[in-house]
Amino acid sequence: MQKDLEKNFLEVFEKNQNIAHKICRVYTTNQSAHNDLFQEITIQLWKNYPKFRGDSKFSTWMYRVALNTAISLYRKSTRTVKTQDITDFAYKIKATDYDDTEEIQLRSLYKAIHQLNDIDKALIFLYLEDKPYKEISETLGISSVNARVKMNRAKEKLKNILNP
Structure with a gap:
C-alpha cells in the first residue's frame, strides 16, 4: 500500500x-x-x-x-x-x-511582484497561471467574490509599481 x-x-x-x-x-x-x-x-x-x-x-x-x-x-x-x-x-x-527562458523576459514583472504582500503575490501568481476565479478562491480558501475584489486591488497595486 x-x-x-x-x-x-x-x-x-x-x-x-x-x-x-x-x-x-x-x-x-x-x-x-x-x-x-x-x-x-x-x-x-x-x-x-x-x-x-x-x-x-x-x-x-x-x-x-x-x-x-x-x-x-x-x-x-x-x-x-x-x-x-x-x-x-x-x-x-x-x-x-527549470527553463528560465521566459523568466528572463519577465524579470521586471517578478521584481514588481516581490514588492506585493503574500496574499497579493498568490493572487497574481494564480492569475498569471490562467486559473479561473473559482479555482483561485478554492486554492486560497476565500469566496469567489472576495477573490475578484482582491484581484482587482492586487492588479492596481502591481500597475502602480510598474508604472509609477
Whole structure:
C-alpha cells in the first residue's frame, strides 16, 4: 500500500513539479532559497498526500499546499527555511531543470511582484497561471467574490509599481 501511494505521488508530482518551481520563483530571490523552498514544498506535499481526497484536481491541491508553505515560511521574520531530510525517497524524484527562458523576459514583472504582500503575490501568481476565479478562491480558501475584489486591488497595486 505504501509503495502504491509513493508511486502515485511520484507520478503526479513529476508531472506537476513546475508549479512548485514557479511558486519558488515568486517567493524567493536566489537559487539557494529557491532550492530550499522547493524541497520544503515537496516535503509538505508528500506528508499531506495521504490526505488528498481527489475532490479537486491534483494541481489545484498542489497550488494550495505549495502556496501555503511558501507564505508561512516567508512570513517569518528570520526569512530562513527549515528543511527536513527527504533522502528516503528524494532519489526517486526525477528533477527536471527549470527553463528560465521566459523568466528572463519577465524579470521586471517578478521584481514588481516581490514588492506585493503574500496574499497579493498568490493572487497574481494564480492569475498569471490562467486559473479561473473559482479555482483561485478554492486554492486560497476565500469566496469567489472576495477573490475578484482582491484581484482587482492586487492588479492596481502591481500597475502602480510598474508604472509609477
